[in-house]
Amino acid sequence: xxxxxxxxxxxxxxxxxxxxxxxxxxxxxxxxxxxxxxxxxxxxxxxxxxxxxxxxxxxxxxxxxxxxxxxxxxxxxxxxxxxxxxxxxxxxxxxxxxxxxxxxxxxxxxxxxxxxxxxxxxxxxxxxxxxxxxxxxxxxxxxxxxxxxxxxxxxxxxxxxxxxxxxxxxxxxxxxxxxxxxxxxxxxxxxxxxxxxxxxxxxxxxxxxxxxxxxxxxxxxxxxxxxxxxxxxxxxxxxxxxxxxxxxxxxxxxxxxxxxxxxxxxxxxxxxxxxxxxxxxxxxxxxxxxxxxxxxxxxxxxxxxxxxxxxxxxxxxxxx
Amino acid sequence: xxxxxxxxxxxxxxxxxxxxxxxxxxxxxxxxxxxxxxxxxxxxxxxxxxxxxxxxxxxxxxxxxxxxxxxxxxxxxxxxxxxxxxxxxxxxxxxxxxxxxxxxxxxxxxxxxxxxxxxxxxxxxxxxxxxxxxxxxxxxxxxxxxxxxxxxxxxxxxxxxxxxxxxxxxxxxxxxxxxxxxxxxxxxxxxxxxxxxxxxxxxxxxxxxxxxxxxxxxxxxxxxxxxxxxxxxxxxxxxxxxxxxxxxxxxxxxxxxxxxxxxxxxxxxxxxxxxxxxxxxxxxxxxxxxxxxxxxxxxxxxxxxx
Numbered sequence: 001x002x003x004x005x006x007x008x009x010x011x012x013x014x015x016x017x018x019x020x021x022x023x024x025x026x027x028x029x030x031x032x033x034x035x036x037x038x039x040x041x042x043x044x045x046x047x048x049x050x051x052x053x054x055x056x057x058x059x060x061x062x063x064x065x066x067x068x069x070x071x072x073x074x075x076x077x078x079x080x081x082x083x084x085x086x087x088x089x090x091x092x093x094x095x096x097x098x099x100x101x102x103x104x105x106x107x108x109x110x111x112x113x114x115x116x117x118x119x120x121x122x123x124x125x126x127x128x129x130x131x132x133x134x135x136x137x138x139x140x141x142x143x144x145x146x147x148x149x150x151x152x153x154x155x156x157x158x159x160x161x162x163x164x165x166x167x168x169x170x171x172x173x174x175x176x177x178x179x180x181x182x183x184x185x186x187x188x189x190x191x192x193x194x195x196x197x198x199x200x201x202x203x204x205x206x207x208x209x210x211x212x213x214x215x216x217x218x219x220x221x222x223x224x225x226x227x228x229x230x231x232x233x234x235x236x237x238x239x240x241x242x243x244x245x246x247x248x249x250x251x252x253x254x255x256x257x258x259x260x261x262x263x264x265x266x267x268x269x270x271x272x273x274x275x276x277x278x279x280x281x282x283x284x285x286x287x288x289x290x291x292x293x294x295x296x297x298x299x300x301x302x303x304x305x306x307x308x309x310x311x312x313x314x315x316x317x318x319x320x
Numbered sequence: 321x322x323x324x325x326x327x328x329x330x331x332x333x334x335x336x337x338x339x340x341x342x343x344x345x346x347x348x349x350x351x352x353x354x355x356x357x358x359x360x361x362x363x364x365x366x367x368x369x370x371x372x373x374x375x376x377x378x379x380x381x382x383x384x385x386x387x388x389x390x391x392x393x394x395x396x397x398x399x400x401x402x403x404x405x406x407x408x409x410x411x412x413x414x415x416x417x418x419x420x421x422x423x424x425x426x427x428x429x430x431x432x433x434x435x436x437x438x439x440x441x442x443x444x445x446x447x448x449x450x451x452x453x454x455x456x457x458x459x460x461x462x463x464x465x466x467x468x469x470x471x472x473x474x475x476x477x478x479x480x481x482x483x484x485x486x487x488x489x490x491x492x493x494x495x496x497x498x499x500x501x502x503x504x505x506x507x508x509x510x511x512x513x514x515x516x517x518x519x520x521x522x523x524x525x526x527x528x529x530x531x532x533x534x535x536x537x538x539x540x541x542x543x544x545x546x547x548x549x550x551x552x553x554x555x556x557x558x559x560x561x562x563x564x565x566x567x568x569x570x571x572x573x574x575x576x577x578x579x580x581x582x583x584x585x586x587x588x589x590x591x592x593x594x595x596x597x598x599x600x601x602x603x604x605x606x607x608x609x610x611x612x613x614x615x616x617x618x619x620x621x622x623x624x625x626x
Contacts (some may be wrong), residue, residue, distance in 0.1 A: 014457055015457070018457070018458070018460070019465065026477050086576050109460075114486070143602075144374075147452030147598050148598050149557065149601060151557055151560050151576065152576075152598060155576060155583070158580065159584075159590070162514065162583050216423070256328065257468075258466045258468025259468070261469070261561070262561065276469075277562070280472055281562060285476075295465075295466055299465065304466075
């Protein structure tokens with residue numbers, strides 16, 4: 001296990017390094033001079049003031065230094081929690097992230113909980129009752145779920161809420177620590193929309209895993225021993241089918257980050273996603289850099305965690 | 321793989337070959353498909369309709385996609401089948417032109433992205449060694465980003481345009497395609513026909529492109545169909561977020577952005593482009609599933625239910 005973990009960790013750091021280089025390089029690839037773009041986006045007219053501004057922005061971003069120094073400086077600042085200054089929101093990026101990251105995290109967690117609570121049991125039922133009406137219903141539902149793009153599910157739910165319940169996304173967001181009930185009322189809908197979307201593949205995978213496992217010899221043995229069907233399904237089959245499902249859910253947890261951006265926009269949740277979109281459309285590069293890096297970091301850490309968990313749960317992986 | 325695909329042609333096609341007319345072959349082929357993959361045929365039908373609409377957009381649409389000459393927020397009527405939007409554009413015309421845009425983005429990005437990934441995976445898997453290690457680490461890095469986030473970051477740098485969306489999608493599709501193709505190559509690299517090709521003195525490139533490539537064609541075709549739907553959805557999502565195709569382009573996703581503002585007053589603005597996206601994705605998924613069943617020897621002979 002130790003060797004396996006070490007080998008997996010060795011893969012993590014080069015990936016992280018590569019990710020930082022790509023993010024850093026991307027922003028340097030912007031056509032034109034970033035300092036100039038930023039200065040003009042600030043809305044001033046060209047003239048002495050602007051030239052002065054451009055010089056100041058250039059110095060602030062460290063653009064007057066060699067590129068390797070810039071990169072190392074960026075990494076060093078990042079490690080000490082300094083992510084630069086947002087030109088659009090006119091405050092440190094670290095502050096924006098501290099305020100908004102927990103909200104997005106909460107939305108992601110809520111989504112996963114809702115999805116798992118119904119997707120896994122549906123998959124099990126569908127497999128245990130293969131080729132009955134219940135199975136067909138679950139399969140048709142999950143295929144349809146797959147075909148509805150995430151933002152459509154979101155808009156559909158928003159429409160139903162607006163049209164039939166006169167519910168509008170509230171203008172002022174309440175944090176969970178302040179008013180937990182109001183907070184949940186706000187986040188439950190985007191979480192639900194996204195849960196509908198990701199539960200389809202989870203159900204399909206649970207079903208196919210269960211179908212594989214149910215045909216195994218040890219399940220037949222368990223039945224032959226005279227164990228009740230319940231114990232056979234839950235203790236012998238389900239536990240063994242669960243492993244790929246767990247990793248798959250973790251994998252989805254990472255991909256949720258993209259979906260959360262869309263959900264936050266539709267339901268007006270002031271999280272990381274709304275900030276990122278605003279930053280991208282206003283070419284607020286320090287914010288874009290920091291947020292993309294943070295999301296990639298979460299994604300990489302999650303993948304690392306899943307692989308380590310996999311190794312822990314399934315000894316075969318370690319020796320492969 | 322090749323041999324399997326040949327035997328996949330059913331007895332019905334074999335008799336049609338004797339009949340020797342192209343039409344008879346087509347008919348019996350279609351009959352076989354309809355029997356073994358009914359859902360796939362529905363998917364194929366939807367995809368064919370999409371292609372037809374995209375191809376004949378100038379004749380099908382009543383107006384140009386960017387014409388804003390009409391009253392705003394008109395509900396569907398005889399003059400405007402799908403109503404008009406917040407700028408007074410005919411939604412039916414925009415949905416029709418949108419088929420062309422979606423198909424273009426899907427075909428261009430997947431055509432380039434998956435094909436490059438295919439070649440990448442072939443070369444990487446065949447040669448192995450340091451080139452393989454380095455390129456797999458590069459794939460790791462590109463896959464280290466949440467996909468939509470990477471696309472957003474690329475759009476921030478490239479700026480909004482339809483072709484930049486295609487470019488961002490190529491970057492997104494290439495690594496996953498390369499990894500899948502590499503896995504496929506690893507399993508066939510050790511086959512005896514590869515060994516014998518090497519033994520008779522074929523060059524590496526000849527082995528790769530004449531002997532390996534055709535045998536990964538099944539995987540390639542499945543990757544293409546599955547990813548066209550994915551590319552169409554990502555384009556729609558990016559445009560929906562206001563960072564994909566510019567707002568005046570008839571992108572189905574972009575049409576939904578404006579629609580969310582007036583959901584209660586004018587739900588038809590959201591309804592028709594939304595319906596178009598889900599139909600196309602549904603059709604492509606069905607077709608992709610069917611193709612996977614047809615190319616995957618393990619599933620052949622079953623209903624594809626397991």
